[in-house]
Amino acid sequence: MYNEKVMDHFQNPRNVGEMDNPCGVGEVGNMKCGDIMKIFIKVENNIIQDIKFLTFGCGAAIASSSALTEMVKGKTIEEALKITNKDVADELGGLPEAKMHCSNLAADALHKAIEDYKSKS
Amino acid sequence: MYNEKVMDHFQNPRNVGEMDNPCGVGEVGNMKCGDIMKIFIKVENNIIQDIKFLTFGCGAAIASSSALTEMVKGKTIEEALKITNKDVADELGGLPEAKMHCSNLAADALHKAIEDYKSKS
Amino acid sequence: MKRIYMDHGATTPLREEVLDAMLPYLKEKYGNPSSLHSFGREARKALDEAREKVAAGLGVAPEEIVFTSGGTEANNLAIMGVVRGIAPIKNHIITSAVEHHAVLDTVKFLGQMGYEITILPVDEYGMVSPRQVEEAITDRTILVSIMTANNEIGTIMPFEEIGAVCREKGVYYHTDAVQAIGHIDFNLREQPVDLLSLSAHKFYGPKGVGALYVRKKTKLKQVFFGGGQERKLRPGTENLPGIVGLGRAMELAVADMPEKREKLIRLRDRLVEGLLQIEDVRLNGHPLQRLPGNVNVSVLYVEGESLLLGLDLKGIALSSGSACTSGSLDPSHVLMAIGLDHQTAQGSLRFTLGKDNTDEEIDYTVEAVRKTVDYLRAMSPVYRK
Amino acid sequence: MKRIYMDHGATTPLREEVLDAMLPYLKEKYGNPSSLHSFGREARKALDEAREKVAAGLGVAPEEIVFTSGGTEANNLAIMGVVRGIAPIKNHIITSAVEHHAVLDTVKFLGQMGYEITILPVDEYGMVSPRQVEEAITDRTILVSIMTANNEIGTIMPFEEIGAVCREKGVYYHTDAVQAIGHIDFNLREQPVDLLSLSAHKFYGPKGVGALYVRKKTKLKQVFFGGGQERKLRPGTENLPGIVGLGRAMELAVADMPEKREKLIRLRDRLVEGLLQIEDVRLNGHPLQRLPGNVNVSVLYVEGESLLLGLDLKGIALSSGSACTSGSLDPSHVLMAIGLDHQTAQGSLRFTLGKDNTDEEIDYTVEAVRKTVDYLRAMSPVYRK
C-alpha cells in the first residue's frame, strides 16, 4: 500500500518530538480522519533552523509530517510558505488515493506555525 | 441419475420390436415430454403369451417399456390390467423424480392394447 | 473405458498452468485483499495482477473489470445494474429469444416488474440482425443485451454491428460473451460494447468466478450490498484463488486462440461431415458464422436423452436439446426459436469440442453416434422403413 | 521474519485436508453437475455429498441448504429473498446497528425502496436483547435479521432467545453466522432460526463460497436469474471445488470445535490479560459472551492504522477499527454503536486468533503491542504525561 519511502519515514521519523521554547507552534486537526498534527519551529535570521513534530494519525500522516520537517529545515520563511500538501506527497513518492486527505495536514500545520511565529515577532 | 436396473433395461431392452399379426395394439404419446410408446400383445386363453414394444423417448421411457413387457408376459388379462405406472417404476427400483412423467406411459399403452384386443374379440 | 469429453460448452477442465497459478493462493498466500498487513498486501497484489490480465485480454483498462461469481451473476449485474443506474428515466430493455436464461429470465423478471421489454425473434440460424435491433430501439430504451455467440447452436451474432447501432442511438449494449472468450477476438477499446460478461470455467479456468466488463462512465449500480470490494459494484470477500485462475486462463486463452481456433474448426468440420452422412441428421445453427468447437445436430426419429445415454455408455460426454435432460418439460428454447418442431428439438445433440480432442476421437464418435442412432431407431415407433 | 497471523476474522488459511478434498475437482473431476453424462454424474454426487455435510453440521436436511458465492451473497439472498417472497403483504424489516454491511446496507437499501425498517441500537457490549426485538415487531414485520456473533467485537447475541420471540410472533428470523461457525453449536432442528448465512473462508475453507440455510417452507424467492441450479434459488454453474471444500471444512469445524474452542479461549484470555496491562488499553465487546478467538481493544492516544502498520513491521497481522484502514472516513460503525468516541474508535485493534496460534505468539504480540504503543504515544500530541 505505502511505498518504501513512506515506510521509511514511518519507521524512522525525522525530527519527532516536542521543542522547548519554539518560535512558533502550529496545530491542525482533522477530526474527520481523526488526525492531529503539531509542528514546532525555531527561526533565526528568517531561516527555519529547527523543526519538530508530533502526530496522532495513520501511517501517511506520520510519514508526511516527517517528510515535511526534512523539506523545511534550513529554508527561509518565504520558501517554507510555498510548500504545499501536494509537494509533501510528491516528496514521499506519492500516497495512496484514499490517503491524500490524511496527509493534507502537514503543510497546513507548518503554515500555522509560521503564522504563529509572525504574530509573535 | 438412473440406477443399474434402469440402465440394464435401457441397454438390453427385453421384447423390443414390432409384432406380426398382434391381437392388440396400444399407442400412447405424451407430446409434452415427447415420448411415444407402442405396445403389441398376443393373447391366447386369456393369457398374454407375447408382448413387444416400440418407444421413442428418454432412457426412463425405454426402460419402463422393457420392464413392463417382462412383468406382463404370461399374466392373465385381468392381472395385466391391474399393473399401474407406479408398479413399473417400482419394478425398476425407482426413477428420478423429474422422470416420473416420462415413465407414466407404459401401463397406459398396455391398457390400450388390451382394450384394442377386447374390442376386436 | 476411455472417456471422450465433448461438452466444453457446459464446462472445461482446468488447465494445469491455471491450477499452478492458483495453488499458492490455496495454500500459503491466504490473506484477504482488504487487509492492510503483509498477508493482505500480497493478496491485493495478486488481485490487481489478475485484473490487469483480464483487462489486457479484452483490450480495456483494469478499472473496467468487475469480478463476479460467474457468468450468471455477471449477466444479472449488467442488466439489473444499468436498469438500477438509469431507471426510471427510461424503462425499456431489448434482448433476443436465444439468450441464456441468465439474460432472458432476468429481462423477463424486469418485465414482470413493469419494465417494457422486447424479446427479438431470430432467423433459422439463430441470428439477430442489426436492423431488427435498430427498429426495436425507442427513446425509452435503456439497454440492448444480445449475446456474442450462442451456447447451444454456436451461432455468432453480428455483435459489433449491433453495438454500433446501439452506440449511434445512445443506448447501452451488453453482450454475453460467456461462450465466446478464447474463440473470438475482443478489443473492446475499438468495439462498441459497454458491458460484457464472461465465466472462467468456459475457457479452462475455475468454476465459480467470472467478470463483467463495464465501460468507463457506464451508469451501473451494484445489485447486492456489503463491503466496498470491486469499487462497491460487487461486495464480498474476493474469491482470490478463483480470480487468479481467471486471470491466468484469460492470458492463455488469448495467447492460444489462433492455433486452437484452427484446430477446432478442423475437428468440427470433420465431425459435421461424419454426422451428416448418417441418414436424417441435420445441422442446427449457422453453417459458417459459428463457434469453432460447436456442432449441433437434430437426429430425426430419436429422442435426445436416450441418444445421450447411449453415447455415455460408449464413453462419450455431450449435451442434448432434450426436454428430459434438464428435468423441464420443454425442449430447448433456442431450438424452438429457430423453428424446429417439438420432436426434432427433442432429438438434438450438442457436441462442443475442446483443445485436447483428437481426430481419432471424432471418428470414434461418428461411429458411436451411427450405432446408437441405428439401435434407437430400431426401437422407435416413429421411424419405420 | 516469522509472521504471526491474528486476523482469522478477516479470513483463514485453507486447511490441508480441505485442499486435498478439493483437488480432484480442480483436476480430473471437472464435470458440470447439471450434465447427464458420467463426468456430470460424478460432479453431481460430490455436490450432493457436500450438501449433506453442511446440512449435518447445522443439524438440518440437505434440501435446506443453498450454496452461494459467500457470506455477503447469502445475507443478500436471505433478506431480499424473503422480502420478495412475502412483500407487499407485509413491509417491515428489523435489524441491528452492529450487523455486517452485507446485512445493514441491504436493509438500508430496502428502506430507500420504501420498506419500513428498524435498526435496533445495542448496549455498551454490542448486545441486542430479545425484549428490544419483541417491542419492535409489528404486524407488518416480515423478517428480523440479527447476527449470531459480531465480527468486530466478538459479542455473541442471544440468538436463540431472539429466534424464539420471532417464532412466537410469526416473523422470520435470519441470523448472520459467518463468524460463528466452528465456534458455536448449531442444531437448527431445535433452534428457532429460519435462515442462516455462512461463509467457508471464515472456518478454514475456500474463499468465494458460502451457504444459506433456508428452513423448509420458508417463502424465499431467488434474487437473481438463470439456470435451474440450487432448486432455482441460486442459479449459475456451481463452484464445485469450492462447495466440496465448504463441505469438508464444515465437517472438520464441527469435529474440532470443543478442542479448538478451549484452546482459543485460553489464548484469548492470555492476550487480553497481557494487553490490559498496557496503560490506557480497554477491552471492547462483551467480557464473557464473546467469540473464543476475538480480542478487540481500544488503545487510547494512538491511531489504529499506524498501530497496525507498526505491528505489521514486527510480523503481526491483525485488523483495526480505524477509519483509514478501509479508505473510508468513518470509523467502524460497530465501535460507534457501542458508544466509543471517534478518536477511541480510531485507536482500536482487533485480534482474531486461530487454531494454529501459540502461547509464544501471544506473548510476543503483547510485547510488540507495548513497544509500538510506546513508540507512537511518544509522537502523539494528544498523549502528554
Ligand SMILES: Cc1ncc(COP(=O)(O)O)c(C=O)c1O
Ligand atoms: C451463454 C452463456 N451465458 C451464461 C452462462 C452462465 O454462466 P455460469 O454458469 O458460469 O454462471 C452460460 C453457461 O452456463 C452460457 O453458456
Ligand SMILES: Cc1ncc(COP(=O)(O)O)c(C=O)c1O
Ligand atoms: C459477520 C459477517 N457477515 C458477512 C461477511 C461477509 O462474508 P464474505 O466476505 O465471505 O462475503 C463477513 C465477513 O466479511 C462477516 O464477518
